[in-house]
Amino acid sequence: xxxxxxxxxxxxxxxxxxxxxxxxxxxxxxxxxxxxxxxxxxxxxxxxxxxxxxxxxxxxxxxxxxxxxxxxxxxxxxxxxxxxxxxxxxxxxxxxxxxxxxxxxxxxxxxxxxxxxxxxxxxxxxxxxxxxxxxxxxxxxxxxxxxxxxxxxxxxxxxxxxxxxxxxxxxxxxxxxxxxxxxxxxxxxxxxxxxxxxxxxxxxxxxxxxxxxxxxxxxxxxxxxxxxxxxxxxxxxxxxxxxxxxxxxxxxxxxxxxxxxxxxxxxxxx
Amino acid sequence: xxxxxxxxxxxxxxxxxxxxxxxxxxxxxxxxxxxxxxxxxxxxxxxxxxxxxxxxxxxxxxxxxxxxxxxxxxxxxxxxxxxxxxxxxxxxxxxxxxxxxxxxxxxxxxxxxxxxxxxxxxxxxxxxxxxxxxxxxxxxxxxxxxxxxxxxxxxxxxxxxxxxxxxxxxxxxxxxxxxxxxxxxxxxxxxxxxxxxxxxxxxxxxxxxxxxxxxxxxxxxxxxxxxxxxxxxxxxx
Ligand SMILES: Nc1ncnc2c1ncn2[C@@H]1O[C@H](COP(=O)(O)OP(=O)(O)OP(=O)(O)O)[C@@H](O)[C@H]1O
Ligand SMILES: [Mg+2]
Numbered sequence: 001x002x003x004x005x006x007x008x009x010x011x012x013x014x015x016x017x018x019x020x021x022x023x024x025x026x027x028x029x030x031x032x033x034x035x036x037x038x039x040x041x042x043x044x045x046x047x048x049x050x051x052x053x054x055x056x057x058x059x060x061x062x063x064x065x066x067x068x069x070x071x072x073x074x075x076x077x078x079x080x081x082x083x084x085x086x087x088x089x090x091x092x093x094x095x096x097x098x099x100x101x102x103x104x105x106x107x108x109x110x111x112x113x114x115x116x117x118x119x120x121x122x123x124x125x126x127x128x129x130x131x132x133x134x135x136x137x138x139x140x141x142x143x144x145x146x147x148x149x150x151x152x153x154x155x156x157x158x159x160x161x162x163x164x165x166x167x168x169x170x171x172x173x174x175x176x177x178x179x180x181x182x183x184x185x186x187x188x189x190x191x192x193x194x195x196x197x198x199x200x201x202x203x204x205x206x207x208x209x210x211x212x213x214x215x216x217x218x219x220x221x222x223x224x225x226x227x228x229x230x231x232x233x234x235x236x237x238x239x240x241x242x243x244x245x246x247x248x249x250x251x252x253x254x255x256x257x258x259x260x261x262x263x264x265x266x267x268x269x270x
Numbered sequence: 271x272x273x274x275x276x277x278x279x280x281x282x283x284x285x286x287x288x289x290x291x292x293x294x295x296x297x298x299x300x301x302x303x304x305x306x307x308x309x310x311x312x313x314x315x316x317x318x319x320x321x322x323x324x325x326x327x328x329x330x331x332x333x334x335x336x337x338x339x340x341x342x343x344x345x346x347x348x349x350x351x352x353x354x355x356x357x358x359x360x361x362x363x364x365x366x367x368x369x370x371x372x373x374x375x376x377x378x379x380x381x382x383x384x385x386x387x388x389x390x391x392x393x394x395x396x397x398x399x400x401x402x403x404x405x406x407x408x409x410x411x412x413x414x415x416x417x418x419x420x421x422x423x424x425x426x427x428x429x430x431x432x433x434x435x436x437x438x439x440x441x442x443x444x445x446x447x448x449x450x451x452x453x454x455x456x457x458x459x460x461x462x463x464x465x466x467x468x469x470x471x472x473x474x475x476x477x478x479x480x481x482x483x484x485x486x487x488x489x490x491x492x493x494x495x496x497x498x499x500x501x502x503x504x505x506x507x
Pocket of ligand 2: 016017018040120121122
């Protein structure tokens, strides 16, 4: 069975594309045939993060309009043979997507035996975001530890619960997971950021993982490699944990506590 | 899209539509009271369909001017979608305004509240079997719920969400959004909640905003009821 995952947030710039790229690569590296779709028509950048921007010929809008087949538009990832990218169009506006067209693409991917389809949602709650989540089975709600982001995530959760295909057809609701990104335990400690507990208190959502604020994310995106491939980095490990947890492995949460200095390591209370 | 898909299909459905029962032919009074009701839950009533019932009036042989009434209803932001209990003449007038005619015979309509018929100007069709509505999933920011009886929420109500009930509201979790009980004017309605951090609470149009509730201790079960025009918040021990 194909599982469709939407990576969504409501608020912009919280780490949806970073997350989409990382988890899609994570599933593929675990041997699952995976596709990642950029729904951010007009502002595409998933292809940059995946390092395949020079190989884009056709995009999702071409497929919807019958100007290219899905096979022509899918880009095979150069790091992992189980991974395919369907880029967004840079030149069309976001109304070029249609629910019917998106539904057909997802069906075709399912027929091609894709196990996971990761939908990278644009920010906002407009058409692109709506179509990215409409067919989803699972939602990864990407949230930063700050009030505005939490509020927008809550709003998005309301939309998932009422405007998705599963809601409209009275099916089992979308499974919702919280991904708390750009987390800095130091800043939480001095009260500049909400803590994991604060966020969970407000959203009451199953926490899939915490991704720390990390320089490795920028380095990875500059080199066109999803950060999960940087196995030494904290953010890379956090995403690897998230993929493992989603697939049913039992991994204790990390990156919630403040990093201890050399002294803390030897003499720390915990 | 397969080309042989059907163009249309008829299905039968049943909806709960508010019914406006009129006890006076004083158009001015009707307009005023209607506006007051609408102001209690403006978002809910905005563009809401409405069936008006003139049966009681016609019993007193006080024939109302239908076009004028329709105007008043529209002015308050409601959309009249039917007349009930009208005379042949009134039904004709309604049809001329493209308003469908419903038969007066109806089992769903009872006037439970006979002491003060003049006040009870809007009666929801489902208020007869006003059983409780139970919600088990969180009510999120931007979502709005309306119950014609009691409303019981077993999950949290987020900031930016709005829940409304003609009867009581129970929230067995944190209430951070807006909760309006007794929205049709029931002053005996109450709000029960196990963690009150609401943006606004209201009973029959009397409200408090979060600023007025600064000294409410969170994570404690409370009830809210009306005393005169004042909302009282009390611990449930
Ligand atoms: N864990 C992290 N640590 C540091 N920087 C991060 C982290 N996650 C994301 N970023 C940075 O935040 C910025 C926004 O990330 P990204 O493009 O993934 O967000 P988005 O939610 O997809 O944005 P948009 O809403 O515009 O699509 C990027 O510059 C990215 O490098
Ligand atoms: Mg993005």
